[in-house]
Amino acid sequence: MDAKTFDAKSLLDTLFDKSILFKTGVDGLYGRSGVFEDVIERFERLVTSIGAPDKATRIHFPPGMSRATLEGSGYMKSFPQLAGCVHSFMGGEREHAQLLGMMAAGEDWTELQQATNVVLTPAACYPLYPTVAARGPVPDDGVLFELSSYCFRHEPSKDPARMQLFRMREFVRIGTAEQVCAFRESWLERGKAMIESLDLPCEVDLANDPFFGRGGKMMANNQRDEGLKFELLIPVTSIEKPTACLSFNYHRDHFGQTWGLKFADGSLCHSACVGFGLERVALALFRHHGPEVEAWPASVRDTLWGN
Amino acid sequence: MIDRIRALLEQQPMISVDFNTITDDTNLYDAGLTSFATVQVMLALEEEFNIEFPEAMLTRRTFSSLANVADAVSRLTQRAA
Ligand SMILES: [Zn+2]
Numbered sequence: 001m002d003a004k005t006f007d008a009k010s011l012l013d014t015l016f017d018k019s020i021l022f023k024t025g026v027d028g029l030y031g032r033s034g035v036f037e038d039v040i041e042r043f044e045r046l047v048t049s050i051g052a053p054d055k056a057t058r059i060h061f062p063p064g065m066s067r068a069t070l071e072g073s074g075y076m077k078s079f080p081q082l083a084g085c086v087h088s089f090m091g092g093e094r095e096h097a098q099l100l101g102m103m104a105a106g107e108d109w110t111e112l113q114q115a116t117n118v119v120l121t122p123a124a125c126y127p128l129y130p131t132v133a134a135r136g137p138v139p140d141d142g143v144l145f146e147l148s149s150y151c152f153r154h155e156p157s158k159d160p161a162r163m164q165l166f167r168m169r170e171f172v173r174i175g176t177a178e179q180v181c182a183f184r185e186s187w188l189e190r191g192k193a194m195i196e197s198l199d200l201p202c203e204v205d206l207a208n209d210p211f212f213g214r215g216g217k218m219m220a221n222n223q224r225d226e227g228l229k230f231e232l233l234i235p236v237t238s239i240e241k242p243t244a245c246l247s248f249n250y251h252r253d254h255f256g257q258t259w260g261l262k263f264a265d266g267s268l269c270h271s272a273c274v275g276f277g278l279e280r281v282a283l284a285l286f287r288h289h290g291p292e293v294e295a296w297p298a299s300v301r302d303t304l305w306g307n
Numbered sequence: 308m309i310d311r312i313r314a315l316l317e318q319q320p321m322i323s324v325d326f327n328t329i330t331d332d333t334n335l336y337d338a339g340l341t342s343f344a345t346v347q348v349m350l351a352l353e354e355e356f357n358i359e360f361p362e363a364m365l366t367r368r369t370f371s372s373l374a375n376v377a378d379a380v381s382r383l384t385q386r387a388a
Contacts, residue, residue: 215346216346217362217365219346222366225367
């Protein structure tokens with residue numbers, strides 16, 4: 001493929017032209033066509049079928065979660081720049097008139113809103129940990145969940161692979177260090193094989209989260225030094241800077257400590273999660289196999305639509 | 308230098324390390340220093356010594372003991388002088 005046209009703009013323009021994505025007036029928020037959704041559904045089915053032998057418990061949380069849970073998770077220490085908190089109008093009739101007046105005058109009316117108890121879910125696994133902790137001690141062989149959620153990150157961009165609202169499917173393993181590391185290892189292999197079965201070029205590399213500020217640089221360095229995060233990268237909007245489409249995260253006992261996730265003997269649980277960026281995988285498929293899904297390679301079509 | 312650093316860190320409310328029990332070479336992470344508290348250590352040192360840690364020095368090793376911290380601070384203060 002021509003490196004010159006292998007950029008974010010050409011991909012986004014093609015997807016708009018072909019009515020696969022629809023503009024909403026905000027960068028990173030797009031309507032999705034039935035075809036795009038069908039690709040995502042088929043990919044999710046593929047993920048679920050590959051994970052089926054592990055017998056995960058499925059939970060679907062909504063794209064909004066408890067603000068107290070987000071606060072308790074430490075998210076604001078690491079990623080304050082990405083968080084989204086839902087605000088609503090809670091005034092009376094007098095404030096309502098004021099609000100409409102400010103709106104009509106083109107003034108900033110949003111100050112008349114107050115923070116609700118809802119924040120937008122930043123990653124599919126955040127609502128899970130306190131839910132598991134509330135059930136009491138974790139059984140000796142650990143637990144495994146399969147999650148899917150729309151997620152929000154405030155990072156407006158014209159890169160279609162960096163949406164503000166996107167879906168993430170995740171498997172989350174909570175157990176001993178050995179159990180959760182074995183889980184992550186198995187998905188590093190299965191994830192790569194899965195993406196290769198879709199005839200997509202990919203590589204797995206050490207990675208770090210986009211921690212905030214200079215202190216975040218230190219946290220990112222630590223995360224790399226300790227090999228806590230790997231990503232499966234596919235060129236989507238750049239050849240030099242491929243896009244992370246799957247991520248494989250070992251949290252050690254961070255969430256165990258944060259939420260009091262313990263075994264019956266009182267020892268802390270470790271956790272790991274494997275995330276599938278659903279829009280990013282769909283974009284990678286459209287990028288590499290073209291906008292017409294009927295024209296995709298037979299092997300790819302068979303993997304997605306074969307059963 | 309080490310005593311000044313020790314006194315500075317003892318005053319930080321975010322750092323839950325018992326400085327009475329640690330030597331200059333004790334591993335601060337083993338003593339309970341969290342990664343978020345490390346950021347507070349860095350900011351406090353920068354203010355106290357009027358220095359700025361370059362990105363390359365923002366590693367766990369730099370802050371892993373009072374001796375390592377003192378070493379980093381003295382290199383940066385020399386550079387600034
Ligand atoms: Zn996760």
